Amino acid sequence: xxxxxxxxxxxxxxxxxxxxxxxxxxxxxxxxxxxxxxxxxxxxxxxxxxxxxxxxxxxxxxxxxxxxxxxxxxxxxxxxxxxxxxxxxxxxxxxxxxxxxxxxxxxxxxxxxxxxxxxxxxxxxxxxxxxxxxxxxxxxxxxxxxxxxxxxxxxxxxxxxxxxxxxxxxxxxxxxxxxxxxxxxxxxxxxxxxxxxxxxxxxxxxxxxxxxxxxxxxxxxxxxxxxxxxxxxxxxxxxxxxxxxxxxxxxxxxxxxxxxxxxxxxxxxxxxxxxxxxxxxxxxxxxxxxxxxxxxxxxxxxxxxxxxxxxxxxxxxxxxxxxxxxxxxxxxxxxxxxxxxxxxxxxxxxxxxxxxxxxxxxxxxxxxxxxxxxxxxxxxxxxxxxxxxxxxxxxxxxxxxxxxxxxxxxxxxxxxxxxxxxxxxxxxxxxxxxxxxxxxxxxxxxxxxxxxxxxxxxxxxxxxxxxxxx
Ligand SMILES: *Cc1c(COP(=O)(O)O)cnc(C)c1O
Numbered sequence: 030x031x032x033x034x035x036x037x038x039x040x041x042x043x044x045x046x047x048x049x050x051x052x053x054x055x056x057x058x059x060x061x062x063x064x065x066x067x068x069x070x071x072x073x074x075x076x077x078x079x080x081x082x083x084x085x086x087x088x089x090x091x092x093x094x095x096x097x098x099x100x101x102x103x104x105x106x107x108x109x110x111x112x113x114x115x116x117x118x119x120x121x122x123x124x125x126x127x128x129x130x131x132x133x134x135x136x137x138x139x140x141x142x143x144x145x146x147x148x149x150x151x152x153x154x155x156x157x158x159x160x161x162x163x164x165x166x167x168x169x170x171x172x173x174x175x176x177x178x179x180x181x182x183x184x185x186x187x188x189x190x191x192x193x194x195x196x197x198x199x200x201x202x203x204x205x206x207x208x209x210x211x212x213x214x215x216x217x218x219x220x221x222x223x224x225x226x227x228x229x230x231x232x233x234x235x236x237x238x239x240x241x242x243x244x245x246x247x248x249x250x251x252x253x254x255x256x257x258x259x260x261x262x263x264x265x266x267x268x269x270x271x272x273x274x275x276x277x278x279x280x281x282x283x284x285x286x287x288x289x290x291x292x293x294x295x296x297x298x299x300x301x302x303x304x305x306x307x308x309x310x311x312x313x314x315x316x317x318x319x320x321x322x323x324x325x326x327x328x329x330x331x332x333x334x335x336x337x338x339x340x341x342x343x344x345x346x347x348x349x350x351x352x353x354x355x356x357x358x359x360x361x362x363x364x365x366x367x368x369x370x371x372x373x374x375x376x377x378x379x380x381x382x383x384x385x386x387x388x389x390x391x392x393x394x395x396x397x398x399x400x401x402x403x404x405x406x407x408x409x410x411x412x413x414x415x416x417x418x419x420x421x422x423x424x425x426x427x428x429x430x431x432x433x434x435x436x437x438x439x440x441x442x443x444x445x446x447x448x449x450x451x452x453x454x455x456x457x458x459x460x461x462x463x464x465x466x467x468x469x470x471x472x473x474x475x476x477x478x479x480x481x482x483x484x485x486x487x488x489x490x491x492x493x494x495x496x497x498x499x
Pocket of ligand 1: 167193268270
């Protein structure tokens, strides 16, 4: 992978792409530090330079025990390298280590967080909004469900059978009932199954998913919203993975009309979660939760005696379940959004568009081949498929998937890294599979990198060869 080093030369990311700008700007931060009286760092903290060198070289050695997440040959899990702007901003900020729990812990990065969260809210057309960054999507969802519980005491939550597994757990954490709702063949929440669940009057919040972790399926949010309104139930949207596809939802150019409409309908939902550390080019430790009604701030009221000193206005820490949070995460997102604004035609939009195009290109290639079949048309950039076998028994397909999965990782000169997933007849019931086992192993790919678009033909040829044993 190559990047422009800022002076017109194209360099590998591992060399000057990071180190030169880092050293330059670190020196500027050192100049800021030098404004305070000099002092000796304490001898108890001394480490011999040789020991530093040794431990870091051991670290690098240990770090090579990883899959090549940076490479477009890697299409397995939801993993991709952060943008180098994010990395640089994160590392520079971490030398100061601000804490965005309160303004006193990180005045500069708290402002960056507020600005970045406003940009995320604008993307979803939340105006006004309340929100903040979190360590990730799980705690962001927990927080939205907790707010829902406080506003609808005693009521449970409903989420689809394809929702992220943490929603069921979080219902347990919150001590409320969690009701999984059936999905259709497209992995979307089934409205006919949701209606009677909501009609019991025992549900306070419905969770819709915009981009499921398994298939990237997008629930029919406009219809779910209408149902929730009729019953006076809150609607929370888990867009941890798919949220940035909102950028492409103002036209039907990239997404199917139903998916685009679902993303647009988030504007009228009560809360939404999106993970900048999934599709927002950020290092891990960056999720977010946004509320359409700023009044939910009253739910968070607490009176910790020791955290707030300098401001009367609401602090980030006063509207958050978590206490300490890295200001560096806010700085990294803020810097990234400066160079990749949340727009359709420039900034992050074209990055998402290439991921989406990659999924469609590969789906077309697979649908046009006789040896592979897609599980469903991808709604976003997650594509699931399986080898077609002569017997078409679930067990033979699972064995063939396993061979492709293992074979893809075995040749470093022609690698394909995929993930595996079990799928049952509720999704693949019409695919002509003979169910000698209750579920079939399929291959799952997350085409999260714009480089995947150019890589797809090679990935396809390689998978085809592995599937046919040639
Ligand atoms: C990844 C994901 C989560 C969990 O987010 P983390 O950042 O991993 O905690 C929740 N919901 C969906 C739909 C996800 O894809």
